[in-house]
Amino acid sequence: xxxxxxxxxxxxxxxxxxxxxxxxxxxxxxxxxxxxxxxxxxxxxxxxxxxxxxxxxxxxxxxxxxxxxxxxxxxxxxxxxxxxxxxxxxxxxxxxxxxxxxxxxxxxxxxxxxxxxxxxxxxxxxxxxxxxxxxxxxxxxxxxxxxxxxxxxxxxxxxxxxxxxxxxxxxxxxxxxxxxxxxxxxxxxxxxxxxxxxxxxxxxxxxxxxxxxxxxxxxxxxxxxxxxxxxxxxxxxxxxxxxxxxxxxxxxxxxxxxxxxxxxxxxxxxxxxxxxxxxxxxxxxxxxxxxxxxxxxxxxxxxxxxxxxxxxxxxxxxxxxxxxxxxxxxxxxxxxxxxxxxxxxxxxxxxxxxxxxxxxxxxxxxxxxxxxxxxxxxxxxxxxxxxxxxxxxxxxxxxxxxxxxxxxxxxx
Amino acid sequence: xxxxxxxxxxxxxxxxxxxxxxxxxxxxxxxxxxxxxxxxxxxxxxxxxxxxxxxxxxxxxxxxxxxxxxxxxxxxxxxxxxxxxxxxxxxxxxxxxxxxxxxxxxxxxxxxxxxxxxxxxxxxxxxxxxxxxxxxxxxxxxxxxxxxxxxxxxxxxxxxxxxxxxxxxxxxxxxxxxxxxxxxxxxxxxxxxxxxxxxxxxxxxxxxxxxxxxxxxxxxxxxxxxxxxxxxxxxxxx
Numbered sequence: 053x054x055x056x057x058x059x060x061x062x063x064x065x066x067x068x069x070x071x072x073x074x075x076x077x078x079x080x081x082x083x084x085x086x087x088x089x090x091x092x093x094x095x096x097x098x099x100x101x102x103x104x105x106x107x108x109x110x111x112x113x114x115x116x117x118x119x120x121x122x123x124x125x126x127x128x129x130x131x132x133x134x135x136x137x138x139x140x141x142x143x144x145x146x147x148x149x150x151x152x153x154x155x156x157x158x159x160x161x162x163x164x165x166x167x168x169x170x171x172x173x174x175x176x177x178x179x180x181x182x183x184x185x186x187x188x189x190x191x192x193x194x195x196x197x198x199x200x201x202x203x204x205x206x207x208x209x210x211x212x213x214x215x216x217x218x219x220x221x222x223x224x225x226x227x228x229x230x231x232x233x234x235x236x237x238x239x240x241x242x243x244x245x246x247x248x249x250x251x252x253x254x255x256x257x258x259x260x261x262x263x264x265x266x267x268x269x270x271x272x273x274x275x276x277x278x279x280x281x282x283x284x285x286x287x288x289x290x291x292x293x294x295x296x297x298x299x300x301x302x303x304x305x306x307x308x309x310x311x312x313x314x315x316x317x318x319x320x321x322x323x324x325x326x327x328x329x330x331x332x333x334x335x336x337x338x339x340x341x342x343x344x345x346x347x348x349x350x351x352x353x354x355x356x357x358x359x360x361x362x363x364x365x366x367x368x369x370x371x372x373x374x375x376x377x378x379x380x381x382x383x384x385x386x387x388x389x390x391x392x393x394x395x396x397x398x399x400x401x402x403x404x405x406x407x408x409x410x411x412x413x414x415x416x417x418x419x420x421x422x423x424x425x426x427x428x429x430x431x432x433x434x435x436x437x438x439x440x441x442x443x444x445x446x447x448x449x450x451x452x453x454x455x456x457x458x459x460x461x462x463x464x
Numbered sequence: 465x466x467x468x469x470x471x472x473x474x475x476x477x478x479x480x481x482x483x484x485x486x487x488x489x490x491x492x493x494x495x496x497x498x499x500x501x502x503x504x505x506x507x508x509x510x511x512x513x514x515x516x517x518x519x520x521x522x523x524x525x526x527x528x529x530x531x532x533x534x535x536x537x538x539x540x541x542x543x544x545x546x547x548x549x550x551x552x553x554x555x556x557x558x559x560x561x562x563x564x565x566x567x568x569x570x571x572x573x574x575x576x577x578x579x580x581x582x583x584x585x586x587x588x589x590x591x592x593x594x595x596x597x598x599x600x601x602x603x604x605x606x607x608x609x610x611x612x613x614x615x616x617x618x619x620x621x622x623x624x625x626x627x628x629x630x631x632x633x634x635x636x637x638x639x640x641x642x643x644x645x646x647x648x649x650x651x652x653x654x655x656x657x658x659x660x661x662x663x664x665x666x667x668x669x670x671x672x673x674x675x676x677x678x679x680x681x682x683x684x685x686x687x688x689x690x691x692x693x694x695x696x697x698x699x700x701x702x
Contacts, residue, residue: 057573068561374557377518378571378618379546381539457545458513461553 055391062392065364066399076360077400079353080440084404084433085411086346091429092412094339096422101331112186113286113298114322115140115305134318138265138279143308144286150297151289154182157281159264159273163233165257167219174215175256176232178264186287189253194226194241201260207267210241210258232257235267294323347436353400354440361393361448372452373460386453393445394438401437405430465625465658466492466515471524472681473510484510485521486681494625497652497659497692499669500676507681509630512662516551516628517544529625546575550619552629556611558603564590564614565599571622589617593647609640616647620657627651627659633668645671646695671695 066073117136141157148155159178164171183189184196194210201208209230216225216239225239237259246254259268265279273280288297298321305319365372372385380388409430412423473485484507492498502508513519514526517533520541526533528548536544545551550571558567568586577585590596593613603611612632619627629648633641649671651657661672669675671693677685 064561370557371559374553374559375570375574376542377516377545377551377557379542379574379622381542381574383539384574456519458518461518461557462509 058388058391059395061388062395065368065392066396069364072360073396073399076357077353077396077403079356080350080397080400080437081353081404081407083346083350083353084401084437085407086349087343087433087436088405088408088425088429089411089415089423090342090346091339091432092408092423092425093415093421094335094342095424095426095429096412096416098332098335098339099424100422101335102328111288111291111294112324113288113294113301114320114327115144115284115286115301116282116320116322117318118320135275135278135280136282136284136319137275138281140305140308141281141284144284144301144304147304148286148297148300150300151293152297153287153289154186155284155286156180156183156186157261158183158283158285159261159269159280160282161269161272163268165215165219166231167228170219172218176264176268177256177258178261178269179258180261183258183285186285187253190244192242192244193224194239196241197258197260202262205263205266206260207235207237207263208240208260209237210243211239212243212252212254212256212258213245214252214254215257216242230257232259233268291325294325298323350436350440354397354444357393357396357400357441358444358448361389361396361445362451364392365389365448365452368452369455369460369463372455373457373463376455376457377461382453385455386449389449389452390442390445393448394441397437397441397445398434401434404437405433408433465494465529466490467525467527468515469525471511471514471521471526473507473514473519474522483681485514487524488678488681488683489524490676490683490686492658492660495652495656495658496674497649497661497672498674498676499661499663499672500678501663501666501669502678503664506679508662508664508678510681511678512628512630512660515626515660516549517541542574546571547622548625550616550622550624550627552612552615552619552627552632554631554634556603556608556615556635558611558614558618560604561602563600563602564595564606564617567603567614568618568621571618575622585621586617589621590614592620592651593617607640608636609643612636612640612644613647616644616651620651625658627657628662629659630662631664632661633665634663641668642695645693649692649695667693 115136117134138157141155145155156179161176162173163176165174179197180202181197181199184191189196191210192213196210197208200206209232211219211225219225219230220228225242228239229236230239231237243253246252265273286297286301288294302317302321306317309318311317375385409425412425415421415423468491469489471485471488472483475482475484486507488511500508500511510519514521517528517536520534520536524534528544531544533541533544559570565583565586568589569582572582572585587596587599590599593616595610595613595617598606598610603614606614627648632648633644636644645668648659648661652659659672661668663669670689672689673692674686674688676683
């Protein structure tokens, strides 16, 4: 007997109970839609994180303070705060011999910024001239912080695109004066919108590092009489040289911080690849976790289908008896009911994919998360639905096929 | 063509053994029209299911066209049913929401005929039972008598060796019942069709040429009926 015959029988049986069929596939529809939507949103989040990290400038090494947290906290050995100093930067700048294009220090904090009636808290980064090059910034209007600004400790600021919008709206910010934590700064430049989301320069105000030390940070940027920095960025000439530069920087800082050979380093040297890997692990774990929850709803949907198919087999016992009487073999009955279940679950799968894609697109359109719909996630959901149909269809189909023809014919 | 020797069928009902058939032996030749008669619980339905290859005997031999049925597995039994036996049931057992034509085509589908041949043969069978103009009607658009005719068309579409009818007039009024009996007699006379009627009704049984009576799983009489009632004549009387 041909597949198409069975398919026709299945469609007829499903049409005979339209309402029931619709309710039955609802579980699969919701499950598949959730899988597709969650995977698309997860992929979108991963892509935007990757994007924002890569936009931070290529071949960038970031050195930040902090011990690797291997010891259990609170077990005697107290975790000492660790610092990176401006002198560490000067030392690295002087002694690094590797293939580097630039090295810049960065001190970052959050302050209240004010212009007219507008007032909010914004990240403020105190930087040097080379920062723009290290992070591949594009200045849209005016200029970036210069070495001259640093030398003269001038109170000038360069605004990220979003900050400028929030503070000034349609007014051109160049030449205006903003107050940062009560200190007046003149806006001299405006950065182009990058559009990436995490740690984005769009939301940041840039000021000269020396100005920050002298007029803004006060004691917060001072430890044991030494100026501290949040991080030191090293731009390496090519990705092949990353490891060598990273090792050299670690060696230099180890000596500067007077660490014994067995002692753990009190700073981290991270490349973009490391950051990306860490973040991707997080988002992937999250995506898998959410996908698993959606998978459970698919499983529940499958059980619903099995339940209805068992009812259907009981209802159609006489039909099964008749089919057997006119020559249907066990396998033919098995195939008929299996195809019916698979048709149900595939129908649910297709509707679910459309719904899931719709949800993902809705997220993109409303700008919540830029979802990325991949063929992988659609195929995954589709084949999962197919597998559910086969798995949960086997038992009812087997029940139908094993009915004794005489008993089935007499069934009332 | 049918040879039954010492057929027994034992069912296990809880702790009790029920002997539904207890040593039934008989022979039915090609082209006979015969009734198997008995009250309910006599074992006639069990005998019918064995003759129709829906079941196999617990012991004894049953050969259909020289094939020892008791040795066949489930799949082979299904094949034999599909090719050699046409069933007619009391409740018609037509598929709902399915046209007469498609109902009649069903046995051919399982026997593996091509779509065109199926339709051709099904149309011919419907014409034989006088429903050539009702091919696209669903069962709920047909009268009881018409539904039973569709069922008979379905039973003969495979040109079976045996037409096996289980109380075929049981759900019909007497006038329609006579029409159905007339159809069986015509199929028997004009096409040489072997017909086995299973019934509790002696009036129905007397339309056949031979009556086997069964009681408590045993054959109690097997007699030739010299003057079968002619349904066609009775029809004219009504």
